[in-house]
Amino acid sequence: MNSKILALIQITFRESLAKKTFIAFFGISTLICLLFMFALNLDIVDGMQSSVALFGQESKELIDIEMLIFKIESAVAVLLFSGGLFMSLFATSGLIPSLMQTGTVDLLISKPLGRFHILLGRYLGAVAIVGFNVFYLVIFSWLILSLKTGFWHAGFLMAGIMIVLTFAILYALMTLLGILTRSGAFSLMITYLILFFSPLLLQRDQIYALLSGKIWGILLDSFYYFLPKTAELGNITRLLVQGQPVFSWMPLWTSVVFGILMLTTSTYIFSRKNF
């Protein structure tokens, strides 16, 4: 069974690559790594202090290296969490609708594969290519920075896991929408909407000050706890990078529950669908 699903994952991987967006992603990541490798020069002057040169422009002050590494790693994480997720969702939005096309899905079902496996292979394929891209940048920039400075922060690697996990949660929603509507553009729109709308729910106290009636409060609260909490997940990612303690994991596990719920519903609908 595993090698059959692996073949599905591989096809999905190839299909995403054919979309070129991930090639661009990969190119940008490579550029960033090259920048760290060649353009960033750290002269360690006095143990903890150094002078920094970017593109040969040397800054006059001495800087705390560890702070600098935290800053650079945070910047990379933020870039991945915002731009990376944005690009990844965009590039994978067509995968489920294209799976469901007549002529494609028929052939897959005619293989000794359950429908659950077909959907799972597709889903994991999408997560795999995003994971590959995210970890390509995370691992290489981490290695370069750590080798240059001697500071090895595992937090940055954890941030990589958080970013892929956030993608996996949002992609579960996109999978369900893709199955229901067969439209990549529509699923993408709604997923972006959730991505940008859920941070607003953090400010729900101010929203219900504007609305009368208790019911609104309950409604907004349920929305908040039900939907993936992208802003807080971003925050946890940042805390992880900087090696600071994370006070509440609630946003993470409620979001994971949301993802699992979306996937289960998707599987249920997909395995009963007439093609």
Add this chain to the structure above:
Amino acid sequence: MTVIETHHLTKYYANGRIQALEDFNLEVTPGMIFSLLGPNGAGKTTLIKLLLGICFPTRGKAKIFGQDIKNYSCHSKLGYLAENHRFPEFLSAERILYYYGKMAGLNRSYLLERIPELLELVRLKEWGKVKIRKFSKGMLQRLGLAQALINDPELLFLDEPTDGIDPVGRREVRDILLALQERGKTIFLNSHLLSEVERVSDEIAILKNGKLIEKGNVQQFISVKHTYQLRIQNGKAELPDILNQFQISAQEKDDMLLISVSDEQQLNQFIDELRKRQLMIQAIIPHKVTLEDFFIKVLEDSQPS
């Protein structure tokens, strides 16, 4: 032992407004080439989709290799060429066969041997490394056939396999099918090319508006009982006399005479008489209609009901 059996298989679409298949009963035995005929929208593709679990029956049951169709484990012994099949166009023919073979549960070393053989068989040997977006329709269809054969299946479902394939290619496909039958494989065919069907099939069924209207052996359908084509060289003037004597009805068709006898005994007495009168018989052959004639007649006969 049956390979395919269906019991009252029924499929409605659009909440019962479209009756794609109605109370369909069928048995296909091993080693047979079975063809399903019918006009567009008759429900042929629907039947295959039901059998493969691509859509689900409204009512009724079906079994493949004795297993309920809900169980997909028998799919490892199946091959399927879908109508309008679609492969990932960014892959080469070889890669497609490789991935689809993997999904069929085949291992790498088997596939590396099998893929070149299949590409050779469907005459795509030089095209193995080419991305299929550059393929013509007929080439895609050939690749579809190769894909259906990847696991050397016991049972093959082919939905209009020669669609888009040129005449020489069609003959090759026919030879492939007959060779598979020789090896004991069962083939379930949907086709509109009745001359092809006539040449390869053992049994046919005719569907119309989702209902089975005829089913049986092809040769029996196309040979007309007690009717023979007769060609003689000389003495045509004497013929009406002899025909009268035996009370045989006859009609002229091209350079032949179509005669209807009551039985084989009468036929032989008739021949004796012809020989006695020194008429030179050039040929006497059982008369057959084409499957196309038969098909159209069956559809017309079913019209009033």
